[in-house]
Amino acid sequence: MSEVAITAAGAGDGKNADSIFSPLAVALMLVIGILGFAGSLLLGAYAPDLRSGHNAGAHALSTAATGYAGIVELARATGRNPHIIRAEAGWDDEDLVVATPEHGTVNMSKFLKARRGRPTLIVLPKWDAVADGRTSGWVNVAGLLPAFDPAGVLAPGVVMTVTRHRSGARMLRVVGPGTPSLVTSAPQPLQTVTSPALLPVLTDDAGRIVLGWVNGSSVYVLADPDLLNNHGIRRLDRARAALDLLDYVNANGARGIDFDVTLNGLGRGRSPLKLAFEPPFLAMTLAIVVALALVGWQALVRFGPAQPPTRAIAFGKAALIDNSAMIVRKAGREGGLGTRYAALIRDRARAMFGVPAHLPDDAVDRYLDRLQGATTFTALVADAGSAKHPADMLAAAQALHQWQQEKTR
Structure with missing residues (x-):
């Protein structure tokens, strides 16, 4: 219910x-x-x-003052074919790779191992800058990083000492064979390095290294990023010197310049x-x-509408009879139904034809045989009792039912 x-x-x-x-x-x-x-x-x-890289960092995708997007666009405009490396697989390239780690704590060992024997320029960090919350892509410079921070970029393989001083915007000097186009005015303040492992290429007037070459390798170190970043190349003379600096480092005849941003956390990983x-x-x-x-x-588009659940036991006499028949069938008791159905018809006949109540069943059967008909009741009872197959039992039951219908007309 x-x-x-x-x-x-x-x-x-x-x-x-x-x-x-x-x-x-x-x-x-x-x-x-x-x-x-x-x-x-x-x-x-x-x-x-x-990720666009417009996070005001010091990398090749940044348009902030401390970024390097300007030199990338300048190299593209002058036919130097710059590319942005966003996966470590890009390190395996014969072109010049410019790396701009933002702190000395960045692990450079894997990068340097991949770049062994290939032209590489490492730009040391200098400024302690934070993103401007009011203008996207801008930075607020809080000051200079501690000197030990840029000094640790190549540690422990290359030990460097970083110094800062007021340059007075004096001209830088080229040491040894080089090109005079590298010479430009020094930024303010000027960041320089000293190291026994570095050979000077570009120095200030006191001989402190601004651009150095790691002895016995193809790695160059640019001490002051203001010679290459967006703030530095806003002046025409420094923009020309920046391009000449890249050409000098990339003197192996390569056709392009790669700017790495994986060391800045902007690499494309696989997931x-x-x-x-x-x-x-x-x-x-x-x-x-x-x-x-x-x-x-x-x-x-299933076939037909959803059907409501049906009852386990249906209503009505027909459902009751069907359920009873199913129970008998599953119990395997069909063989005894013929005799019982014959007894049911016999009891009905006793009442309908006035058979004396004291007569036993065999006497009742002989009494009913005297009734007119094509078949005797005794034969019908015998057929019902001997039926074992469901089809034979059904036929015997139908014959008994028909006998009863004929006698009551």
Whole structure:
């Protein structure tokens, strides 16, 4: 009874729900949900790659005063073919690679090992800057970094001492064979290094190294980033000197210049989620999407309306008889039904034909045989008792029923 009540109540609620949520509204919600889920997966997979780098850092994507986006654009405009390295695999290149670590704590060992024997320029950090909260891409300079910070960029392989002093905007000097175009006015304040492992290429008037070459390698160290960053190359003479400096370091005839940003935390990593949207796994992802779409379509256009749950035991005499027959069948007691049905017909005949109550069953059968008919009652009872197969038993029961109908007409 409780199932019937619940089903009836559910039908009423369904009508109200249909009036609130139309099929079009449900379809729109489904489409929006699927698109939103797919979009969140894509953004989660490619979010690291979509970072613009406009975080006011000292790297090649930054347009802040301490960044190097200006020299990248200047190199592109002058045909030097700059590229941004956003994966460690890009270190394996014969072109000049410019690295701009923002602190001396950055681990450079793997980078230096990959760049062994290839032209490399390492620009030391100098300024302690934070992003401007009011203007995107700008920085507020809090001052100079502690001298030990840039001094530790190549430690412990190369021990350096960093000094800062007022340069008076005096001209820098080229040491040994070089090009006079490297000479430009010194920034204010000027950051220099001294190290027994560095050979000077560009110095101040006191001989302190501004651009040095690591002895026995192809690695160059630029002590003062203001000769290359956006703030420094705003002047024409420094912009020309910056390009000449890159050409000098890249003197092996390479056709391009690479600017690394992986050391600044802007590398593009590989993740299992990202692999699902790239070959060769993209084919499997598309196959799964198509399979899910087919499952959804099958659920949408299924055969016929939804059927309400049916009762375990139905109402009515017919259902009661069917359930009783099923119980007898499962119990394996069908073989004894013929004799019992014959006894039922005999009891009915006693009442209908006035058979004396004191007569035993065999005497009753002989009494009923005297009634006119094509078949005797004794033969019908014998057939019912000997029937073992369900078809034979059904035929015997129908014959007894027909005998009773004939005698009561």
